[in-house]
Amino acid sequence: MNWLIAKNDFIRNKVINLSLLLFMMFSAGLAVLSVIMAVQTFTSISELYKMAQPPHFMQMHKGKINQDKIDEFMLDYEGITCWQTVTMIDVYGESLTVVGKEDTYNLSDCRLDIGLVKQNETKDLLLNSKHEKVTLHKGEMGIPVLLSERYGMEIGDRVMLTSHDVTKEFVIKEFILDSMMNSTMVSSTRILLSDEDFDELSDQVGENEYLIEAYFTHSKEASNFQTAYENAGLPQNGQAVTYTIIFMLSALTDISTVFVLLLVSILLIFVSFICVKFTIMAALEEEISEIGTMKAIGLTFADIRDLYLNKYRALAMAGVIGGYILALLISGVFTKHISATFGNMRISALALILSLVAGCLVFLLISYYCKKILKKIKKVTVVDALVRGKGFDKDSGGIKDGLYKSKKISVNWLMGIREVFYKFKSWIIVFAVVSIAVLMILVPLNLLNTFEAPEFITYMGSSLENILIEVDNGEKLENSYGNVKQVLENDDAIENYYEYRRVRVQTFDAENKLMNLNIDCGINAGNELQYLSGKTPKDGNEIAISYLNANETGKEAGDTIVLYFNDKKQEFVISGIYQDVTSGGYTAKSKYNFSGLNAEKYTFSVNLKDRAEVEKKATEWSKILGAGVTVDPMEDFINQTLGGVVKQLRTMVFAIVIIGACLAMLITVLFLKLRLAKDLSEIAVLKAVGFSEHDIKQQYTIKIGCVSIAGILAGIILTDVLGERIVNVALSIAGLGIKKVELITNPVIEYVMCPLLLLGLILLITRIVVRTIKKYNIISIH
Template sequence: MLLQIVKRDFQRNKIITLVLFVFILLSALLMAAASHMIMELSGSLNHLLAQSKAPHYVQMHAGPLDRDTVQRFVSEQPLIADQQTVEMLGIDGSHIFLGPSGQSEENSVMDIGFVRQNPSFDLLLNLDNQVIQVAAGEIAVPIYYMQQHNLKIGDPVRIASGTFEQEFTIAHFVRDVQMNPSIVSSKRFVVNDADFRRLQGNLGEIEYLLEFQLTDLSKLSEFSNAYQASDMPNKGPAIDYSLFKTLNALTDGIIAIVIILVSFLLMLIAVLCLRFTMIATMEEDYREIGVMKAIGIPQQEIKRIYLAKYTVIAALSSLGGYFISLAVMRLFTANISLYLGAAPNSWLKHTVPVLAVCLIFGMVILFCRMILRRLSRISAVEALRSGTVHEKRSGARWLKLDKRKYMKVNTFLGLKDLMARISTFTLLLFVYVICVFIIIVPVNLLNTLQSPGFVAYMGVGQSDIRIDLQQSKDTEQRFERLTAAIDNDPEIKRYSPLITSRFKVLGGDGVWENLNVESGDFSIFPLSYISGAAPGNNNELALSDLNASELDKKVGDTLVLLVGGAEKEMKVSGIYQDITNGGRTAKAQLPHDPNSVLWYVVALDVLPGVSVQAKMDQYAEAFYPAKITHLQSYLSQTLGNTISQLKLVTLLAAGIGLSISILITSLFLKMQLAKDSPQMAIMRSLGFTRQDIRMQYLVRLLLISVTGILFGILASGTIGQSLVGLLGSFMGASRIQLVVNPAAAYLLLPAVLLLVVTVTTLVSSRSRGTSSITKQIVA
C-alpha cells in the first residue's frame, strides 16, 4: 500500500519527488564519502605507522658524530626501548636525473638523501606496504617523484658528477613515514649497501638521523626534555611521533574537513528543501486533506500516510547515496591509498559511513514529523470551502501603484508582493546565502594557496630567490664567500643574510628546551605579524604562533635564553605564523656561535629586467652545493598535491551550490504557484499575460538572490575566514588571510548564480502559466 501511495504521488508530482530524491541522495552521498575518507585516513595512517615501525623521536644532525656520546646516553636513559643511527647521504638535485626524459632535479626544492634499508624500525615500505629490499643496481624512489614525473617500475635513475656516473633501475616506490608528504621538503631514496658506499665515496655529504623508540610513548615529552638537556648531537631539526602523524594526515585531513563542512551545510539545506517540498505538497493536497478530515480519518492517520511516503523516498535515496559513494570513493581516497596504503578492513571502517547515512535518514524522518504538525492547523471546513491556503500578507502598504514614478508595473508588483510576504521569502534568502558560502569559501581558499603571498605563512619574507646552505665543515666560509659575491653583484636589488642557530630556552616547568632562532635583519624582507613587530634590538625576540602557544607567551612577556653560556632575558616583540620546521621557530638579533649553527640562508631580490632563473643558475653553479630556490616554485612543489585535491573539492562545491540553488528555487516556486493560483487567475482576467506574471516572479527571486549573494559574500569574508584560520592553526598559521579574486568572487560567481536563478524561475513558472483561467477561478 505504501508503495502504491508513493507511486501515485510520483505520477502526480514527478519533478518535485525526483528533486527531493536527488537532494537526499546527494546529502547521503557526501556524508558517506566524508566519513569514509576520515576512516580510511585514520586506518591507513595507523597501519603505515605500525608496518613501518615509526620512530618515536628523531634528531637530525649534520657534522661529525660522537658515537660514544650516543651510546652512553642510550645506556643511561631507561625510557629508550631501541635506538639506531641512520646515515643519509645528501646529494644535490643537479646530479640526479630521473626517468626516461633524463631531466635533472636541479630546480627541485627537495633535499634529496640516499639511505639503506633500516635494520629494526623506521622501515621504508613499497606500494604494498612491504619492507623494501633492493639489489645492486636497483633503487627505490619516493612516491612524490613517481607522481611528479609519472615514473614507472623499470625506469632509469642516473647519478652523475664530473667523471663519476652510475645508473640505477627503479625497483620500488617508497612509502616513508617520516618524509612521505609533499609538504616535507626532504625525500629519501633507498639503495643497496654496496651502491651506497660507492656513492658516498664520490659525492654528497653524510647527515645522521638519531632515531629512538621508547618504552612508553606517553612519556615522549619527558624524553624530549631529557635529550635537549643532554650533550647529545643536535645540529638539525628534531621531530617526533605526533608530528609524523600530523604531517601525514595534513593534506587529506584538510580536504576531509572541507568536505565535512560542505556536507554539514548541505544537511542544513536538505532540511529546508524538505520543508519546501512538504509544504508545497500539502498546499496542493489542501482540499484532499480537508476531505479526509471531514470523513473522520484521524489526524495521526493522515500524518502516517504522508510520513510513509517520505520514509520510502528517504530510505531509497539514502541507500542510493550510500551505494554511489562506494562507487566514487576512489576519487576521495586515491591520494590516501597512494601515500599511506589501503587501510586494513575493519568493522568500524564500513560501519561509520552506514551510520552517517542513517543520520541523514533519521534527520529526514525527524523533520518530517515536525513539519507535519502543520496538519493540525488545517480546518476541514475552510479546506473544502476554498480548496487552497490563504496566506497572510502584511506590510508594504506604503507601496502604492498609483504613486510609482520610474518603475514598470511588473517590477513594482513583484517588489510589493515581496515586501508583503517577506517572512515567506526569508528561508529562500538563507538558502542563497549558504549556496554562495559553499561556492566562494573553497574558491578563496584555493586562490590563497596559489597566491605568491602565501609564502608569508612559511615564516619568511617574500623575495625572488632563497639560497640555503646546510651545515658542514666549511659552510661558514662558503656563506661568507656567497654574501661577498651578492654584495658585489650589480644585478641584485637587495639581500638579507640569515643564520639559524640552536639556543636553550627556559620552559615554564623549569626545564631547558631547544629553540631554533633565526638571526639577521628582518626589516629587509618583513614578515606579517599576528601581533607585535620584528625584534628591534638584541634584547627582543619574535616567536612563531605554535611556539608562543607552547611557551604560553604573548607580546610583551619575557623569557630566558642561554646565550654564550650565560642567561639572557629576552622580551617577546612579536608573534608570527610559520608552517615550516613543525611551526616552531623564533627570530632575534643575536650573535651566532659557529658551533651551534644549523643552517645559513640568504634571501634576495634581483633588479627589474633581470631574469630570476638566469640568476638562480648562475649562483647554483658558482656556489654548489647551495640550494637555490624560487619561492613560488617552493609553494607549487610542496603544496601542489593539496592544491590539486582542493581544486576537485572546489569544483564539487561549486556544482553542489548551483544545484542547490536550482532545486530550492524550483521547489519554492512550486509551493508559491500552488498558493497563488486564484490570484494568478484574477490577474489573467484583468489582462496580465503569462509573461507579465513570470516577470513578477522573476523580480522577486532576483531581488532575494542579489540580497543573498551580498550576505553570502559577507559571510564568506567573516565566518569563512574564521574557518580557514581554524584549519591553518593545525599547521602553525592560525591567521591565514584569504586572498580574494574580486573578478571571480564578486562578479563571475554571482553572475552565474543569478543566471541559474533566472533560468530556473522562467522554466518553473512556465508550467503554471498555461493552466485554465476559468478552472482556477471556479476552483
C-alpha cells in the same frame, strides 16, 4: 493504501520527488564520504606506521659523528627502548637523470633534499603499496611516491646517477612508501638502493648525512628527549623532528580535504531540510482540499500525517542508501592520495561502520524534520481547507499596490519588487539557500587562493621577497655562507637582500623544564610576519616567538623571557607572537646578534630590480653556488612545499562549485513549484484582468532575481565575516603552528564571476519553470 498513495504521488510529481531524492542522496553521500576519508586517513597512516615503525625522535646530521658517544647517551637515558643511526648519501637533483619511455629529464628543479639509503633491518622500514618490506637486487632502485607522482615516473624507467666522476645506472623496481618523508613540507626524501649498490657508492658520491633515531615507551617522551639530546652536545647539524610532527605533516593534505568535505556536507544537510520543507509544503498546498476531505470523513491527524510521512521516510531511506552506495563507489577517487601515500588499503571496517552511522543519522534527522513540518496539518480546519482553500498560509495582510509609481517604473518591475519587499518572509528560503551556496563555494575557493598566494610565505616564518636562499648545515656551512655573500654583493641585478642566522639558546618551559629555542636573527628578522599579538622585535633585547613556542613556554606578548647562552643568562622582552609552520612551528625571531654562538643555518631573502629575471637568476645562482645551497624563487618554494595540499584542494573546489551551482538551481525549481501552486488563483486573476503570460513570467523572474541578488550579497558578507573563523577553528585543532589565517580573496572571482554565474543559472532555470503558468486560468480555480 499507504503504498498506493505514495506510488501515485511519485508518478504524478516525478520531477519534484526525483530532485528531492537526489538532494538527499548527495547530502547523505557527502556526509558518508567525509567520514570515510577521515577514518581512512588516520587508519591508513596507523597501519603504515605499524609496519614501517618510524622513530619517535629523529635528528638529521651532516658531518662526522661519534657513534660510541651516541650509544652511551642512549643507554643512560631512561625510557628509551631502541635506537639506530641510519646513513644516507645526499645527492642533488641534477645528479639524477630519468630515462622514461617518452621523455628524459633530470631532477634539478626538485627542492627536496634527496638521500640514497639502504633498507633497515626492523625499524624505519621502506615499504611497498601492500605494506611489505622492500628488498632490492643490484641495479634496482626504489623511488618514493612523492617523486613518482610529481614527475610521472613508471616502473621500468632507468635512472642515471652521475656524481664525483661516478656514473651508475639503475632500473626503477618499486615505488616506496616512506613513513617519515612522505610530505613536501618535510624538505627531504629518500631513494632506496640495494645493500650492495649502497656500499659500493658509499664515500664515492655525494655527502654522508646521518639519521639518528630513537624510540620510547610512549611517543610523547620525544619532546623532553630532544632537549636532553641537544644539551648533551650530540650531533645536530640538521633538522630534528618528533613523531607528532611526522604524523601531522603526513596527514595534512588529506585533513584539509576532509575539512572541506565536512563543511560542505554540513551545509548540504542543512539545506536538505529546507528542500524537504519546500516539497512537503508544496504537496500540502496542492492537496489542501483532499486534507480537508480526509478530516471531514473522520481520519485522525496521525493517520493523515502518516500518509505523507511514510512517503518522505521512504524517500529519505532510498536517498541515504543511494548516497551510501554512491560514497562507497566514488570513495576511491577521493582516497586516491591516501592510497598512493600510505598504501593500497581496503576501506576499513571502522570506516564502514562509522559512515553507516553517519548515514543513519542523516536519515533520522530528515525523518524527524519531516514529522515536525507535518504537524502543520493538525492546525488545519475543515472550513479553512474546503471553504477558504488556505489552510497553511493565513496571512491576510495585503501589499500596498503603489501603482501610482508606475510612471517611473514599469508595472511588472513594481509588482515584483514590492511583493519581495513587503512579503520577504515568504521568499526567505531562496535567500537563505543562495547565501549558503555562496558561502559553500567561496570559503574553499578563498582557502585555495590563500595557499597559492605568494603572501602565504609570511605564515612560513619568512618575509615576502623574490628569491629564497638556504645554506644547508654541515661542515661546509661557513664556506657556503661566504660564497653566497660574495655572489650577492657582486650582482648588480639585486635591489636588496636580508640575511638570517639561526642560533640555539636555552630557556625554561611552562613546567619549568629546560628547553631549547631556535632563533633566526638579523636586521629584518620578524618583519612582515603574521602576528597573533604584539609586533615585530626592535633593536635591543626584544624577541618574537612562534605560536607553538608561546604555548610551550606559557608566555604572551609583553612578558619577559630569560635566555641562556654563552654561559650567561639574559632577559628579553617578548615583542609579539607570530605564526610559523616551518621547523615544526617552534621558532623565534630577534634582531639581537647573539655574537659568539655558532650558526645552525643561514637564510637569505633577495629582491631583484627586475622581477621578470627571478627564474633566470635563481637558476644562475644555483649553478654558481653548487651543492649545499638551495636557491628557489619564492613562489616555487611555496608551490613545492604546499603542492600536495593545493592539488587536492583544487580538485575539491572544482567539485564544490558544481555542487553549489546545482544546489541553487534545484532549490529554485522546488521553491517555484511551491510558489506557483500557492499562487494559482492569483495568476489566474492576473490573466483575467489582462496581464499576458510574458508579464507574469517577467514578474516571477524579477522576484527570484531580487531575492537571489540579496542572497548572493549576504553570502559574500557571510564569507568575509565567517570564512576566516571557520578555517581558523580547523587550523587551531590541527596544531600546525597556525591559529589565525587571513584569507586572501580574488576580487574578480568573489565579486564578479561567482555572483554572475549563480545569478545567470538561477534566472535560466526560473524562465524554464515559469513556463507552466500557461496552464493556469480562471476556470482552473474551480
